[in-house]
Amino acid sequence: MSGTAEQHAEVISIAEQRAARDARVAASRVGASDRPRCEALTVAGRPCRNYAVSDGRCRVHAERETAPRADTVTAPERPAADRPTSIGARSGGPARDAARKAAVERLAPERRGVPGGRPESDRADAAFARAERELTRRGFGAAIDGVELLRDAADERWLEALRGMASVVRRRITGDYDVDEYGFDEDLTTNLMMPLLRPLHRHYWRVTSHGVHNIPATGGALLVANHAGTLPADALITRLDVFDRTGRHARELGADLVFRTPFIGEWARKTGATLASGDDADRLLEAGELVAVWPEGYKGLGKPWRDRYKLQRFGRGGFVATALRAEAPIVPTAIVGSEEIYPLLFDLRLLARLLDLPYAPVVAQLFTLPLLGPFALLPLPSKWVIEYGEPMESMEDAQEIADDPMAVFDLTDQVRATIQGMLHRNLMGRRSVFL
Amino acid sequence: MAAGRRVLITGIAGQLQGLVAQALEQRDDVAAIVGVDVREPQHELARTEFVRADLRNPVVGRTLDTADIDTVLHLSLATSSPDGRSRAQVKERNVIGAMQLFAACQKAPQVQRVVLKSTTAVYGSDYADPARFGEEGGPRSPTRTGVGKDAVEVEGYLRTLGRQRKDVDVTILRFANLLGPRVDSSFHSLFTLPVVPTVLGFDPRLQFCHEDDAVGVLEHVATDETPGLYNVAGEGVLYLSQCVRLAGRVAAPVPLPLVSAVAGLIRRSGRADLPPDQLRFLQYGRVVDTTRLRERLGYVPRYTSRQAFEDFVEQRQIHGLIDREDVARWERELGAFLRASPQWPTATRREQVRP
Numbered sequence: 161m162s163g164t165a166e167q168h169a170e171v172i173s174i175a176e177q178r179a180a181r182d183a184r185v186a187a188s189r190v191g192a193s194d195r196p197r198c199e200a201l202t203v204a205g206r207p208c209r210n211y212a213v214s215d216g217r218c219r220v221h222a223e224r225e226t227a228p229r230a231d232t233v234t235a236p237e238r239p240a241a242d243r244p245t246s247i248g249a250r251s252g253g254p255a256r257d258a259a260r261k262a263a264v265e266r267l268a269p270e271r272r273g274v275p276g277g278r279p280e281s282d283r284a285d286a287a288f289a290r291a292e293r294e295l296t297r298r299g300f301g302a303a304i305d306g307v308e309l310l311r312d313a314a315d316e317r318w319l320e321a322l323r324g325m326a327s328v329v330r331r332r333i334t335g336d337y338d339v340d341e342y343g344f345d346e347d348l349t350t351n352l353m354m355p356l357l358r359p360l361h362r363h364y365w366r367v368t369s370h371g372v373h374n375i376p377a378t379g380g381a382l383l384v385a386n387h388a389g390t391l392p393a394d395a396l397i398t399r400l401d402v403f404d405r406t407g408r409h410a411r412e413l414g415a416d417l418v419f420r421t422p423f424i425g426e427w428a429r430k431t432g433a434t435l436a437s438g439d440d441a442d443r444l445l446e447a448g449e450l451v452a453v454w455p456e457g458y459k460g461l462g463k464p465w466r467d468r469y470k471l472q473r474f475g476r477g478g479f480v481a482t483a484l485r486a487e488a489p490i491v492p493t494a495i496v497g498s499e500e501i502y503p504l505l506f507d508l509r510l511l512a513r514l515l516d517l518p519y520a521p522v523v524a525q526l527f528t529l530p531l532l533g534p535f536a537l538l539p540l541p542s543k544w545v546i547e548y549g550e551p552m553e554s555m556e557d558a559q560e561i562a563d564d565p566m567a568v569f570d571l572t573d574q575v576r577a578t579i580q581g582m583l584h585r586n587l588m589g590r591r592s593v594f595l
Numbered sequence: 596m597a598a599g600r601r602v603l604i605t606g607i608a609g610q611l612q613g614l615v616a617q618a619l620e621q622r623d624d625v626a627a628i629v630g631v632d633v634r635e636p637q638h639e640l641a642r643t644e645f646v647r648a649d650l651r652n653p654v655v656g657r658t659l660d661t662a663d664i665d666t667v668l669h670l671s672l673a674t675s676s677p678d679g680r681s682r683a684q685v686k687e688r689n690v691i692g693a694m695q696l697f698a699a700c701q702k703a704p705q706v707q708r709v710v711l712k713s714t715t716a717v718y719g720s721d722y723a724d725p726a727r728f729g730e731e732g733g734p735r736s737p738t739r740t741g742v743g744k745d746a747v748e749v750e751g752y753l754r755t756l757g758r759q760r761k762d763v764d765v766t767i768l769r770f771a772n773l774l775g776p777r778v779d780s781s782f783h784s785l786f787t788l789p790v791v792p793t794v795l796g797f798d799p800r801l802q803f804c805h806e807d808d809a810v811g812v813l814e815h816v817a818t819d820e821t822p823g824l825y826n827v828a829g830e831g832v833l834y835l836s837q838c839v840r841l842a843g844r845v846a847a848p849v850p851l852p853l854v855s856a857v858a859g860l861i862r863r864s865g866r867a868d869l870p871p872d873q874l875r876f877l878q879y880g881r882v883v884d885t886t887r888l889r890e891r892l893g894y895v896p897r898y899t900s901r902q903a904f905e906d907f908v909e910q911r912q913i914h915g916l917i918d919r920e921d922v923a924r925w926e927r928e929l930g931a932f933l934r935a936s937p938q939w940p941t942a943t944r945r946e947q948v949r950p
Contacts, residue, residue, distance in 0.1 A: 319933050330926040334919045335840030338901075341832050341882050342726040343800045419722040419879075422796025422851060430798070430834075439725045439732065 195588075210591055219370070219545075219589035328352075342411070342440065343429035349409065353431050357400045360393075365497060367397060369546040372405040374491055376551065380445035382483040383410055383452040383548075384575055385493035386471055386583060387460035390502035390521045393539060394495045395454060399431075401546055402450070410452035411444050413479075417458075417518065438482060445486035453479045455572075462507060462519030468499040469587060471580050477572035484562035484571075489551035492575055494582035497544030500593050542593050545586050549578060599626035602817055603664040604643075605650060605696065606632055606671025610778045613638035614810045615670065615817075624818055629662045631655055632671070650692030656699030665705050666817055669696060670712045672749055674742045674781065682741075682870070689745040697756045700763070708764040710816050711753050715769045715826060715883050716743035720799075720876045729884045730769075730824045741872030764822035768812060771828035771883060774903050775806025776910030784867035786913055791839045792857060792869075792877075795848035798836050799880025802828040805898035805906060812894050821892050826883035829900040835877065841901075842908045843915020851878075 198208040198218035210218030328351045331337050337347040361367050375381065385398060395412055402410045412428070413436035419425040434440045436453065444451050454460065459472040483490050502523040512520035528536040552575065561567045602619055606612045607630025619625045620641050628643040630636060636645060644662070648654040650671065658664070672693065673685050693711075700706045718728045725732065750767055757765035772782040782803075785791055804827050812827055839846045849857045854877075858869040889895050898906065907913075 322933060323930050326926045326929045330922050333840060333917060333922050334843070335837040336919075337837070339800070339832050339834055339837065341800075343832065343834070345834070416723045422794075425722065426796060426798045429800070434726050435723065437723075437725055440727075443727070 211588055213585060213589045219586065339430075342432070342434040342444070344409075344411070344432040345430040346409065346432075349431045350403075353396075354400055354403060357396055358404075361397055361400050361404075364541050365397065365501075365544040367401055367497075367544040367546060369401050369405065369548065371548040371550075372402075374548040374551050375402060375406050375408070375450065376489065376491075377406065377408075378448065380448045380486050380488040381450050381491055381551065382445065382479060382488050383450060383491045383493055384479060384579065385452065385454055385495055386469075386498075386579055387454035387456045388463070388468070388495070389498040389500075389539070390461060390504050390523055391539070392454070392461060393501055394498035395452070397498075397544065398452065398493065398495060398546060402452075408450045410450045413441055413451060413453045415457055436478075438478060441479070441482045442485060445482065445488045451488075455479050458518035462504060462521060464507065465503045465505055465524075468503075469496075469583050471576055471583070474572050474576045477568045480568050480571045480575065481562045484554060484558040484568070487554040487558050489553050490575055491551045492549040492578045492582065494547045494549070494579050494586055495544065496546075496583060496586040496590060497542040497593075500542035501539035503540070540594075543590070543595055545590065547582050547586055549582050552578070599624040600666045600818060601625075601627040601629075601662060601664050602666045602668060603629045603631065603659065603662070604668045604670060605630075605692075607643070607645065608632040608634040608636045609671070610638075611773065611806060611809060612636075612668075612670045613640070614777065614806065615668065615813045616640055616643045618810050618814045619817060622814075622818065627662060629658060629664065631658065650688070651695050653699075655696060656702065659699055659703040659706065663705055664703070666708045666710070667696070667700055667706060668710045668712075668813065668817055669693060669753075670813070672712055672714070672742075672746060674714045674716065674746075685742070686745055689742070690748050693749040694752055697752050701756055701760055706760075706763060708766070708817075708822075709753060709756065710766045710768065710813070711749065712813070713746045713750055713767050713769045714742060715771050715802075715828070715881055716741070716872065716876070717746045717750065717769060718881055718883065719743055720872075720879045720881050722879055724879065724881065727882050727884045728826070730826055730887055741870050743872055764820065766816045766822050767824045768816065769824070769826045769883065770809060771802040771804045771826070771900075773806055773809055774803045774907040775809075776907070778806040778809070781868050781870075781873060783907070783911075785869075786838075786842060786844065786908075786911075788861070788867055790845050790847040791835075791842075792861065793835055793839070793846045793848050794854055794874070794878050795850045797851075797878040798834045799877055800832050800882050801835060801838065801880050801900070802832060802882055803898075803900045803903040803907075804828050804896070805903035808896040808898055808903075811897070812888070812892070815892070815894050823887075823891065825888045825892050826885050827888055827896075828883055828885050829896045829898050829903050830885070831900040832882055833900050833904060835880070838904055841904060841919075842913050843917040843919060844913070845916055 196212040196216060198210045198212045198221055199216045200208045200218070200221035202208050208218055208221060210221075213219050328347070331347060337345060339345050375383070383398075383402070385394070388394060399410050399412065402408060409432055412433040414428055414433045416435060418428050418433065419435060434444070441451060441453075455474040455478075456472040457475060463470070463472060480490070502521065502525065504519075504521045504523055506522040508520035508522060512518065525536045525538070525540070555561060561571070599622075602625055604612055604616055607616060609632075612630070612632075613636055616628055616630060616636075617638065617640065619628055620643060629646060630640075630643050631646045631648055631650065633647065633649050635647070636643075646654065646658050648658070659667075672689055697709070700709055715728070718724070746769075753765055753767060757763060773780045774783065782801075808829065809827065812825075833841075836846060854874055855871065858871070858874055861867050861869055885896070
């Protein structure tokens with residue numbers, strides 16, 4: 161491009177400026193800028209513009225090359241033509257592609273097994289593939305899932321899904337489900353809450369997550385994460401992400417305000433949350449459950465915009481003592497993106513005190529209320545990245561340390577520092593808030 | 596005394612107490628059973644003697660001596676106020692009656708064992724409660740109203756008796772909501788209303804104890820030496836909404852500000868007893884730990900909470916608007932339709948391919 165610009169330099173002056181800008185960009189890429197960029201090429205064949213994190217590569221590309229994991233890199237690279245022109249339009253692409261390929265492969269042997277082949281189905285497949293290619297090119301991620309649904313509709317799987325739904329409806333009407341002593345209704349959570357959250361997870365906040373292998377597949381573990389965004393959407397999305405990636409339900413520990421509030425309290429109990437008290441947490445961990453805590457609590461949720469991604473005090477370290485007593489590993493988790501869903505500009509303290517709430521937020525969206533009406537209350541569609549860090553294993557003399565307040569404080573700080581570090585790393589690797 | 600235990604049962608006219616007496620009559624190691632109540636018992640009792648007296652009456656103390664009683668089953672602690680007695684009267688009978696009874700027991704040297712039927716209402720019901728109450732971990736905010744408070748006070752008096760008379764075995768059983776074909780409870784009356792009143796936005800976690808288990812565990816502690824404090828409830832937890840669905844009935848959620856007014860209306864109509872402390876229970880519910888019952892006392896309840904509730908629904912012939920069989924049939928029919936319908940060519944083809 162710069163070559164053509166030089167040829168026509170004296171004719172079109174605007175091209176000259178463009179060339180100068182390109183040269184600047186190239187220079188910065190070589191290393192003139194203080195922050196190195198990623199060396200890899202994007203799927204569209206352009207140099208990646210993400211900042212490098214490790215080995216001269218950004219988080220996205222480093223993950224791809226160094227740690228080949230089933231969910232990120234099974235699929236071979238598709239032809240460039242099939243690729244989206246804008247990367248941001250379809251983030252989380254590789255994972256989705258892999259999932260789709262796997263689904264097609266699952267179906268394939270059945271198709272071959274049908275005597276005489278199924279020409280009409282092949283034609284349909286070809287049509288679907290064409291439509292999908294076209295849509296992918298234009299970056300309609302959501303529409304593609306619709307197409308997938310249609311394709312499934314032509315097959316047994318759709319009927320299976322319908323039968324499954326009928327069975328769920330029957331169980332809900334007749335009360336034929338089990339609840340554990342904390343009030344966790346697994347049937348409701350798996351079949352109602354998770355499917356409702358999934359579009360938010362996939363299409364609205366386009367969550368990508370790293371390091372799922374750090375969550376133990378069995379046994380008690382304590383997932384500790386940062387909390388932000390005025391409303392606790394991050395807790396729900398993290399739970400869904402953990403469930404979809406590991407099949408385990410993370411049991412949340414919630415503040416007592418949650419259980420006092422009508423509807424919310426009921427919903428929280430039914431979806432597996434319980435009060436953040438020592439007894440409940442101890443017993444959950446001893447029973448080998450995965451427990452999730454957001455130790456910042458309301459201080460994290462209701463912190464002003466200027467303090468975004470600055471971890472607040474981690475409670476009183478009760479969660480560390482709990483993990484030590486149960487000798488369960490702590491999985492530090494960093495969630496990037498949740499801060500931007502409701503940027504909290506002001507906190508109306510007086511109103512909060514009157515209403516007996518922890519904070520009374522004025523979020524940025526409220527100013528567009530006259531313009532957009534109720535749509536202004538929607539959370540912003542930021543791009544989320546969740547990273548599950550290396551588990552911090554329990555020590556030999558864990559029981560003694562649990563009774564030593566100083567050691568517990570130290571460990572709490574250590575967990576907090578780890579999560580803060582993970583947050584910074586992921587923030588550096590992030591291209592923009594929304595893409 | 597060598598022939599067996601001589602048992603005094605208070606509140607013998609009650610359903611549960613009658614069943615306990617019948618169960619004890621069957622046993623060879625129980626020599627005599629004396630029932631005390633102000634009403635005549637209506638059950639079939641073979642060898643139980645009956646003393647018509649109020650617990651506040653000194654006759655009870657004399658009975659302990661004349662009948663040579665060594666085991667006292669205090670089962671008359673009212674957990675609801677049926678037949679329209681006022682709260683003050685119930686409290687008078689509950690607390691003062693128990694005080695007098697325990698005072699008489701302390702005076703009677705032959706008394707070796709006192710068993711109290713208490714209630715899990717002593718734990719109260721609060722949003723900040725732990726998910727499961729153990730016997731030792733008390734409530735965060737001690738209950739200040741209703742039968743829960745009575746039970747706390749009566750338990751206190753019994754503990755005092757245990758301290759004063761070291762030779763007396765003191766057993767306190769805290770029962771969850773009793774359900775069954777014969778025993779009436781405040782919870783039972785909820786399901787006799789045309790719709791089940793609930794609190795909008797709240798769904799309490801409930802545990803039930805089947806009446807057979809209640810009788811079984813009382814018989815167990817009357818004849819076996821395992822003093823202590825035990826929670827008694829079936830395994831497992833049900834939500835009130837789940838109970839409503841299991842019974843096929845319809846819930847009528849009442850918004851929180853109107854709850855006490857609606858409860859007052861129901862109470863005045865005399866169709867169900869909904870005391871104020873019960874309303875809080877309908878918001879938050881309560882779950883207790885029954886490990887100690889199973890491991891230390893060695894009694895494993897035969898019914899889980901859900902089995903107890905299902906048995907209750909079946910035996911009491913509570914008919915719902917929605918029949919469970921109907922719903923199961925609809926599901927089967929939908930499944931059959933999906934499989935057979937010619938509108939789904941792939942499905943039928945797959946059927947043919949399968950051998």
